[in-house]
Amino acid sequence: MIRNATLPDGSRHDVEIRDGRIAAFLPPATNEPGVMLLPPLVDGHIHLDKTLLGLPWVPNQAAGNAVADRIEAERKVRAARTVSEEETGANLVKQVVASGTLHMRSHVDIDNQLGLRNLHAVLAIRERFRDLVTIQIVAFPQSGLLRSPGTAALLDEAVAQGADLVGGLDPVGIDGDLAGHLDPIFAIASRHGVGIDLHLHDGGEGGIAQMLAIAERTRTSGLKGKVAISHAFALGSVPTDLAARTADTLAEAGIAIMSHGPGAATMPPLPLLRAHGVEVFGGSDNIRDAWSPFGNGDMLERAMLIGYRANFRHDHELRLAYEMVTEAAARVLGLADYGIRIGGPADFVAIEAETLAEAVAARPRRKWVLKAGRVLARDGVLALP
Amino acid sequence: MIRNATLPDGSRHDVEIRDGRIAAFLPPATNEPGVMLLPPLVDGHIHLDKTLLGLPWVPNQAAGNAVADRIEAERKVRAARTVSEEETGANLVKQVVASGTLHMRSHVDIDNQLGLRNLHAVLAIRERFRDLVTIQIVAFPQSGLLRSPGTAALLDEAVAQGADLVGGLDPVGIDGDLAGHLDPIFAIASRHGVGIDLHLHDGGEGGIAQMLAIAERTRTSGLKGKVAISHAFALGSVPTDLAARTADTLAEAGIAIMSHGPGAATMPPLPLLRAHGVEVFGGSDNIRDAWSPFGNGDMLERAMLIGYRANFRHDHELRLAYEMVTEAAARVLGLADYGIRIGGPADFVAIEAETLAEAVAARPRRKWVLKAGRVLARDGVLALP
Numbered sequence: 025m026i027r028n029a030t031l032p033d034g035s036r037h038d039v040e041i042r043d044g045r046i047a048a049f050l051p052p053a054t055n056e057p058g059v060m061l062l063p064p065l066v067d068g069h070i071h072l073d074k075t076l077l078g079l080p081w082v083p084n085q086a087a088g089n090a091v092a093d094r095i096e097a098e099r100k101v102r103a104a105r106t107v108s109e110e111e112t113g114a115n116l117v118k119q120v121v122a123s124g125t126l127h128m129r130s131h132v133d134i135d136n137q138l139g140l141r142n143l144h145a146v147l148a149i150r151e152r153f154r155d156l157v158t159i160q161i162v163a164f165p166q167s168g169l170l171r172s173p174g175t176a177a178l179l180d181e182a183v184a185q186g187a188d189l190v191g192g193l194d195p196v197g198i199d200g201d202l203a204g205h206l207d208p209i210f211a212i213a214s215r216h217g218v219g220i221d222l223h224l225h226d227g228g229e230g231g232i233a234q235m236l237a238i239a240e241r242t243r244t245s246g247l248k249g250k251v252a253i254s255h256a257f258a259l260g261s262v263p264t265d266l267a268a269r270t271a272d273t274l275a276e277a278g279i280a281i282m283s284h285g286p287g288a289a290t291m292p293p294l295p296l297l298r299a300h301g302v303e304v305f306g307g308s309d310n311i312r313d314a315w316s317p318f319g320n321g322d323m324l325e326r327a328m329l330i331g332y333r334a335n336f337r338h339d340h341e342l343r344l345a346y347e348m349v350t351e352a353a354a355r356v357l358g359l360a361d362y363g364i365r366i367g368g369p370a371d372f373v374a375i376e377a378e379t380l381a382e383a384v385a386a387r388p389r390r391k392w393v394l395k396a397g398r399v400l401a402r403d404g405v406l407a408l409p
Numbered sequence: 410m411i412r413n414a415t416l417p418d419g420s421r422h423d424v425e426i427r428d429g430r431i432a433a434f435l436p437p438a439t440n441e442p443g444v445m446l447l448p449p450l451v452d453g454h455i456h457l458d459k460t461l462l463g464l465p466w467v468p469n470q471a472a473g474n475a476v477a478d479r480i481e482a483e484r485k486v487r488a489a490r491t492v493s494e495e496e497t498g499a500n501l502v503k504q505v506v507a508s509g510t511l512h513m514r515s516h517v518d519i520d521n522q523l524g525l526r527n528l529h530a531v532l533a534i535r536e537r538f539r540d541l542v543t544i545q546i547v548a549f550p551q552s553g554l555l556r557s558p559g560t561a562a563l564l565d566e567a568v569a570q571g572a573d574l575v576g577g578l579d580p581v582g583i584d585g586d587l588a589g590h591l592d593p594i595f596a597i598a599s600r601h602g603v604g605i606d607l608h609l610h611d612g613g614e615g616g617i618a619q620m621l622a623i624a625e626r627t628r629t630s631g632l633k634g635k636v637a638i639s640h641a642f643a644l645g646s647v648p649t650d651l652a653a654r655t656a657d658t659l660a661e662a663g664i665a666i667m668s669h670g671p672g673a674a675t676m677p678p679l680p681l682l683r684a685h686g687v688e689v690f691g692g693s694d695n696i697r698d699a700w701s702p703f704g705n706g707d708m709l710e711r712a713m714l715i716g717y718r719a720n721f722r723h724d725h726e727l728r729l730a731y732e733m734v735t736e737a738a739a740r741v742l743g744l745a746d747y748g749i750r751i752g753g754p755a756d757f758v759a760i761e762a763e764t765l766a767e768a769v770a771a772r773p774r775r776k777w778v779l780k781a782g783r784v785l786a787r788d789g790v791l792a793l794p
Contacts, residue, residue: 081763084722288676288720317727317770318717332703332714335673337469342702378466385702 026372028058031364032346032380041370044396048366059374059391060383063364064126065323066353069221069254069282069307072113072130072149072159073142074098077312079107084317091197091225095167098314099137109145116311117153120321122401124373124390127158129221129307129357131191134182135167136174143182150186156400160357162221164191168198169205176208183216192222195234202237210241219250221282224258227290231258232270239277249278252356254307256281259297260290267293268300275301280356283348284309285330287318294334294344305356306330306348323349324375324387331384342381370397411757413443416749417731417765426755429781433751444759444776445768448749449511450708451738454606454639454667454692457498457515457534457544458527459483462697464492469702476582476610480552483699484522494530501696502538505706507786509758509775512543512744514606514692516576519567520552521559528567535571541785545742547606549576553583554590561593568601577607580619587622595626604635606667609643612675616643617655624662634663637741639692641666644682645675652678653685660686665741668733669694670715672703679719679729690741691715691733708734709760709772716769727766755782 026039037049039061052058076082086097120128132146143163150159163182165175169192179190190213195205213220220242226234235253242251253274259267259281274281280303283292294304306326311319330336331345354362361369374391377383393401401407411424422434424446437443461467471482505513517531528548535544548567550560554577564575575598580590598605605627611619620638627636638659644652644666659666665688668677679689691711696704715721716730739747746754759776762768778786786792 081767083724083764083766086722089720287717291673312770315722317722317766318713320771328703329717332672335474337471337700337702339468379468381468381702382466385697386705 026059026061028052028054028056030058030060030378032062034379041397044370044398046364046366046368046370060377061364062124062373062375062383063350063354063362064371064373064393064395065124065349066357066359067120067125067128067308067321067323067349068305068353068356069284069309070116070120070128070130070321071133071310071313072116072146073109073132074313074315075112075116075311076101076314077119078112078115079105082314085314091194094315098166101314109142110148113146113149114152116321117149117157118406121156121393122390122404122406123320123322123324124393124401125321125323126156126371126393126395127354127357127359127362129160129162129189131162131164131221131223132182132187133166134163134175134178135165135172136178137167137172140178140182140185143185143187147186156395158357158359160189161187162189162191163187164223165193168193169208170199170201176212179209180212180215183212183218189213189219189221192220194224194226195237196230197226202234206237206241210245210247213247213250214245219252220247221252221254223254225255225289227258227261229258229262229266231256232262232266235270236273239273239279242277242279251277252280252282252305254282255286255289256283256292257286257289259292264293264296268296271297271300271302280305282307283330284326285333291333294330294348295341298344303352303356304348305353306345307353322387324383327384328387339379339381342384345384346380369395371395411444411446413437413439413441415443415445415763417447419764426782429755429783431749431751431753431755445762446749447509447758447760447768448735448739448747449756449758449778449780450509450734451742451744452505452510452513452693452706452708452711452734453690453738453741454669454694455501455505455513455515455706456518456695456698457501457531458494458517459698459700460497460501460696461486461699462504463497463500464490467699470699476579479700483551486699494527495533498531498534499537501706502534502542503791506541506778507775507789507791508705508707508709509778509786510706510708511541511756511778511780512739512742512747514545514547514574514742516547516549516606516608517567517572518551519548519560519563520550520557521563522552522557525563525567525570528570528572532571541780543742543744545574546572547574547576548572549608550578553578554593555584555586561597564594565597565600568597568603574598574604574606577605579609579611580622581615582611587619591622591626595630595632598632598635599630604637605632606637606639608639610640610674612643612646614643614647614651616641617647617651620644620655621658624658624664627662627664636662637665637667637690639667640671640674641668641677642671642674644677649678649681653681656682656685656687665690667692668715669711670718676718679715679733680726683729688737688741689733690738691730692738707772709768712769713772724764724766727769730769731765754780756780
């Protein structure tokens, strides 16, 4: 029994747990201050194979700010690794569980040099932590498809071996060939009946044109509701009316938009997207890796960063940021058994906060993280048996 | 004696403390892992009188996003306060000390409705915490000078009663009268021989023109090196060559630029400013107040936010962010007795980090905060006698 808990909707209950599930919400037996209970945090975009967590500090080595510079820098960092991706990725999983994340979508680098090595590392991580967390895997062509010949076949093989979705990367900005990049990706997804989650950094009208092409293929491939575009910086760098029209097209195709609240790139206009029926969700993106020194996988902090970058100040705006790292991300990931409801899993993150707005703005310490009624972490520290 | 400490320059020493000061740096007697020692964090821009810390959660009430909307919303929130500014400000001082900040510059709202009420509250806070922290006070005309007739005389009186600097606010954007706003401010500063720190949110070429006017008055008033411009969003919203020419003018006048790493406004180009000889420093700005739900006064987190917004990734960039919340801010505040050196004060923030870059990116928990060799806080919690 969890006494006098405040739920995300602001109501207060004693929460009865039986056999790892929520058995009942009862009137609070006491007036003593209780915790606020959130459902598990959901990270809609993480790179478990990129993090360097657990290695000595690795200075960033990118020669420039372009995506291509960073891809090149990552190759060097990868070659110099002294700890395997499986180990650093496991370090990250433990860290995010301690902060309350129990579900995540991880992109996994695949190219013609790496082959399926990183996929195998993340499959092993998924297996190791299968009782704790859901890890959805995106087969991600980090080096492009055309720039890295043979990658399309590897993506196909990756899905056959257990990846849940096919990824993509700036069809024009990286591969310089919209159809040459998108056609194989949609073909693989259609063949296997899986979804797609593409990285799209390309900005301006060129980025918008790529989104429209993705929406068109989504419709014609029967993948409505199974496609996401990550980053989508372009939506924040074009006039509002063009962003709104694009939003309508995205909504029709059921395409979701992931934002991590980028530090310097333009933010997609989240409330506008929502108002036009587009699902928006959050993710960590890079966490202490060759791309970025920042990030720690704390999705309440991520909600804060999203809200900070989006200029959110009102409670209903902070609630949107909260939903992006919980319910909305859960919907995009297709999590069937998610949410605080009678009969639902006794999976909770307990914090001290009066309101969801405060939870996002203050990101209080996680008092405990529960899965199926079992304590996984206490005060931000893993408490596994 | 602090064993095997890593200093900001990466060197390792046993640090001998005697009578509250650093007596010697000795070769480490052991190889056991020690802490990293930073000098105290410095908050170059805080609003001790605005925070609502310690009140129940107060939703943001601004009707729009303009500065004027927020000024109006703050009036409502202030009128509904159930806890005094003196108490909430004291809560904030305790919180920032626990995170390692021992020096700060606080703006204090003054207008013809408030009079000097908030000044008196912050003077009382300064007195209460005089043995722990340095609090520099800026007499800040939050409602403008011309829009709030009588405020100039109040600013003058505020300096007479103990404010250390005169403030200002968007001469054109708020008062609509460049000279009408700046002339009284510079006159008060000259009369009392104090410095100036103005809020300038106005963007674009209009904002640049105001900076140049401030620089011109700084030179003619003999205030070189005693003037700061806070926010200076305009420097990030004009072409680089104009920003560079403006930087030269600012450098000649010894004008420092404060940035808090704004969530949605444009960032001043920090490395460019530095390269042109402009001192750049950091501050929290709003912390859980009528302006913003965000912020917690942790200046290592602020350095992260500044670096995140500035697109910093390399170690030398993260070092710049670190300097903005330590040495550079200490120079702007004119702190005479600051820094880790033999004979210097045994004021330290101890963290677990290998490098300054890691300290900024990861913002580790403050293991302890020392002042004159005395422990003020441990693991982020105040430990006052």
